Amino acid sequence: MTTKKWPAISLNLMILLFFASLLILPLGRLLILAFTSEGQFTLANIQATLSRPDIGLAFGHSLFLASLSAFFAVILAFILAFTVNFTKMSALLKKAIETLALFPMFLPTLAYGYSIIYAFGAQSPLTRLNHDNLILTPFGPQGMVIGFIIYTFPIAFILLNSSMKYIDMRLFTVSRLMGDSRLRSFWTCLIRPLLISICLAFIQAFFLSFTDFGLPSALAGNYPLLSSLLFSQMQGALANFGQGTVIALLMLLPSLLTTALMVFLQRFQVKQQAKSSFVAFAGRAWDWVFGGASLLIISLSILVFLPIFVVPFVTAYPYVMDFSLVHLQEVFNNQSLISIYQLTLKMAMLTALIGSVFYFAMAYLATRSRIAGRVFAVFHFLSNMTNAIPGMVLGIAFLFIFSGTPLNGSLWLLVLVNLIHFLASPYQMAIQALSKLSKHYETTSRLLGDSFIKTIFKVILPNIRHTIFEMMSYLFIQSMVTISAIVFLVGVDSQTITTSMQSLQQFNQYAQVFVLALFLFGTNLLVKLIFHFLGSYDFSALRARTSHYKKRILSKKEAISLESNQLSTVEHTTNGE
Structure with missing residues (x-):
C-alpha cells in the first residue's frame, strides 16, 4: 500500500x-x-403491539392513503411535465409552470394542513359560497389525500420533467412514417420509454406520503395513521417506548421495500440523448387540453395555499377581512x-x-x-x-x-x-x-x-x-x-x-x-x-x-500624475527665469 x-x-x-x-x-x-x-x-413488545386493533387499522390507512395520493400525484405531475415538454404553449407560460410547480417545496407539510383547514373548513369563503356545504372534509382522509398530493407532486414533476427532456424524438418520426395514430405514438414513443421513471415517481411519492408526520399531525383527527400513533406512543405521560419502537419498525419495513425497489428499477433506466426542438404532439387540441389542465392544477394548488398569504394581513379571517398588520406585530x-x-x-x-x-x-x-x-x-x-x-x-x-x-x-x-x-x-x-x-x-x-x-x-x-x-x-x-x-x-x-x-x-x-x-x-x-x-x-x-475598470483608473491616475509633473516642471522653469 x-x-x-x-x-x-x-x-x-x-x-x-x-x-x-x-x-x-x-x-x-x-x-x-x-x-x-x-x-x-x-417478544412481548411485538405481541402487545401487533395485538392492538388500531395498529392494523393505522397500517392499512397509511398504505391506502399513500398509494392513492401517489397515484394522483404522478398523474398531475405527468400532465405538467407533458405541457412543458410537448406542447406549443408560450415559453413564458412553460417557465411559470415549472416554477410554480415547485412552490409547495418551500413550505412545511404542517402549513399544508392548516391551510387546507382554512381553505375548506366550515367557515371558509369556499364553504359559504357553496351554501355552507363542505366541498370536502378537511379533517380525515379527504384532507390528507389533498395534502399528500400537493406535497408529493413537485417531486414527481421533477423526476418526470427531467426524463421527458431526454426522450429520443426520432421515435416519433418513425412512428408517424409507419402511419401510427397520435394515441399509438403517445403510448409507444412516450409512455413506454417513461415507464421506469413513472414507477420511480410513484414509489418516491408513496414513500413521502407514508412517512410524513406534518399532515397527519394537522389533519388526522380520529383517523389513525402509523405516524400519528408513533408520536402518541413516544410523547406524553402515557409514553410506551417498547411499543413505540415496534411501530417505528413497522414504518421502516415498507420504506425499506420501496427503496430496494427503486434501486432495482434504476438499473433498467436508459440514458437518452438530449431531445431536439421538435414538438411531437404539436396541435391545438393537445395544447388546449394539457395547457388548460396544467393551469387548473397550478391554480388549485395556489388556492389551497392562499390562506397563508391572506390570514396574516386581515383582522380576523374569515369574519373581519379588513387589512391589518396586528398579527405580524404580535410575532415581531x-x-x-x-x-x-x-x-x-x-x-x-x-x-x-x-x-x-x-x-x-x-x-x-x-x-x-x-x-x-x-x-x-x-x-x-x-x-x-x-x-x-x-x-x-x-x-x-x-x-x-x-x-x-x-x-x-x-x-x-x-x-x-x-x-x-x-x-x-x-x-x-x-x-x-x-x-x-x-x-x-x-x-x-x-x-x-x-x-x-x-x-x-x-x-x-x-x-x-x-x-x-x-x-x-x-x-x-x-x-x-x-x-x-x-x-x-x-x-x-x-x-x-x-x-x-x-x-x-x-x-x-x-x-x-x-x-x-x-x-x-x-x-x-x-x-x-x-x-x-x-x-x-x-x-x-x-x-x-473589474480588471478593465482598474486599468482605466490606473491609466487616468498615471495621466493625471504625468500632467501634474509637466505643470510642475513648467512652473519651476518659469520661476527660474
Whole structure:
C-alpha cells in the first residue's frame, strides 16, 4: 500500500466512523429495544403491539392513503411535465409552470394542513359560497389525500420533467412514417420509454406520503395513521417506548421495500440523448387540453395555499377581512418566536455548509480518489440506507442514543440528524457532477506542481460550482421545513419554526402559525434565489470588467500624475527665469 493512499484512507475511515456512530449504532439500539424488556430478550413488545386493533387499522390507512395520493400525484405531475415538454404553449407560460410547480417545496407539510383547514373548513369563503356545504372534509382522509398530493407532486414533476427532456424524438418520426395514430405514438414513443421513471415517481411519492408526520399531525383527527400513533406512543405521560419502537419498525419495513425497489428499477433506466426542438404532439387540441389542465392544477394548488398569504394581513379571517398588520406585530414583538426563527436559520445554514463539505468529500472519494473502486459501493449503500429510513424512525433512534448526553436537546443534535436524514439527494448530485469532469485534472495538476488542496479549489470546485450551491440550497430548505426527524429531539432551547407551529396550533394561534409559515416561505425563496445566482452567474465576466475598470483608473491616475509633473516642471522653469 503506497503512502499516497493514506490521506484518502484516513478520510474514508472517518466517514465510516461517522456513519457507524450516527446511523448503524442508533438503528441497532432501536432494534434491541424492540426485542428486549428489562435487559432480557422477549417478544412481548411485538405481541402487545401487533395485538392492538388500531395498529392494523393505522397500517392499512397509511398504505391506502399513500398509494392513492401517489397515484394522483404522478398523474398531475405527468400532465405538467407533458405541457412543458410537448406542447406549443408560450415559453413564458412553460417557465411559470415549472416554477410554480415547485412552490409547495418551500413550505412545511404542517402549513399544508392548516391551510387546507382554512381553505375548506366550515367557515371558509369556499364553504359559504357553496351554501355552507363542505366541498370536502378537511379533517380525515379527504384532507390528507389533498395534502399528500400537493406535497408529493413537485417531486414527481421533477423526476418526470427531467426524463421527458431526454426522450429520443426520432421515435416519433418513425412512428408517424409507419402511419401510427397520435394515441399509438403517445403510448409507444412516450409512455413506454417513461415507464421506469413513472414507477420511480410513484414509489418516491408513496414513500413521502407514508412517512410524513406534518399532515397527519394537522389533519388526522380520529383517523389513525402509523405516524400519528408513533408520536402518541413516544410523547406524553402515557409514553410506551417498547411499543413505540415496534411501530417505528413497522414504518421502516415498507420504506425499506420501496427503496430496494427503486434501486432495482434504476438499473433498467436508459440514458437518452438530449431531445431536439421538435414538438411531437404539436396541435391545438393537445395544447388546449394539457395547457388548460396544467393551469387548473397550478391554480388549485395556489388556492389551497392562499390562506397563508391572506390570514396574516386581515383582522380576523374569515369574519373581519379588513387589512391589518396586528398579527405580524404580535410575532415581531414576541422575542421567543424571533429567537426560534434565528435558531432555525442557524440550524439550516450549519446543515447546508457542513453537509455540502461532507457530501462533496464522500463523492470525491467515491469517484476520483485512489481508493474510489473500494468505497463507491459502500457509500452508495449508505446513501440508499439513509434514503430508506423515515425521519421519525431516525429521530427516535437518535433519541435513545443521545438521551442523557450533553448533545441531548441541543442545536448540534438537530444538525447531525439532518446530515444523516438528507444525505441521499445532495450526495447523488455531487456524484453526477464529479463523474462528468475529466479524469486527467488531478494528473495534470500534479505534473504542474500544484498541491491537492490547490487542485480542489482552483480546478474541481469551480467546475461544479452550480452543483455545490444547489446542494446547499437543497439542504437549507429541507432543514427549514423538516419536522419528522427533529420532533423528538428538540429541547426547550432548541425549538424550530415547525415544532413551534405545532405548539401554537394546540392553542388555536393559527394567525401566528401562518405568519411563521410566511417567514419560512420568504426565507426559503430568498435563499434559493441567492444560491441560484451564486451558482449560475458568470463571475469571470465580472472579474474581466473589474480588471478593465482598474486599468482605466490606473491609466487616468498615471495621466493625471504625468500632467501634474509637466505643470510642475513648467512652473519651476518659469520661476527660474
